[in-house]
Amino acid sequence: MLAISRFWLGAAFLCVAVLAARAQASIVERQLRAAPGHDVRIGIYTDIRQDCTSGPLPAIRLLAPPAHGAVTVKRGMLKATNFKQCLATEVPAFVAFYHAAGDFNGTDEFELEISFAGGRKQLQHFRVNVSNNPAAGRGI
Secondary structure (H helix, E strand, O other): HHHHHHHHHHHHHHHHHHHHHHHEEEEEEEEEEEEEOOOEEEEEOOOOEOOOOOOOOEEEEEEOOOOOEEEEEEEEEEEEEEEEOEEHHHHHHEEEEEEEOOOEEEEEEEEEEEHHHHHHHEEEEEEEEEOHHHHHHOOO
């Protein structure tokens, strides 16, 4: 009986820790459309400082993978114009993509955790409408 109580106590502690972590992070709901078998850009993640230089790139973690596709992250350069007070700047960035399975039509979901410098975190929950409709391939 003691072992069972410890199990449930441990499970309850884990649930509270996960809920507390979610409560500390802001949650963003995102909806997008994709075509089966094609990549769609889902996000660009960078850090542009007040002096228009690059700060540390955020860490990106896939918390809940999509059931009918894949998420990939590539490193690239972002050329920004008229962003904040920066008239023109080029900084490193991570670019995230979603690729739906070639034979899938329907709704897929996944969740990313973005960890910024200074400890701020953001959870991004994506709901993707995958369709053969030509206009469906529009991402961000």
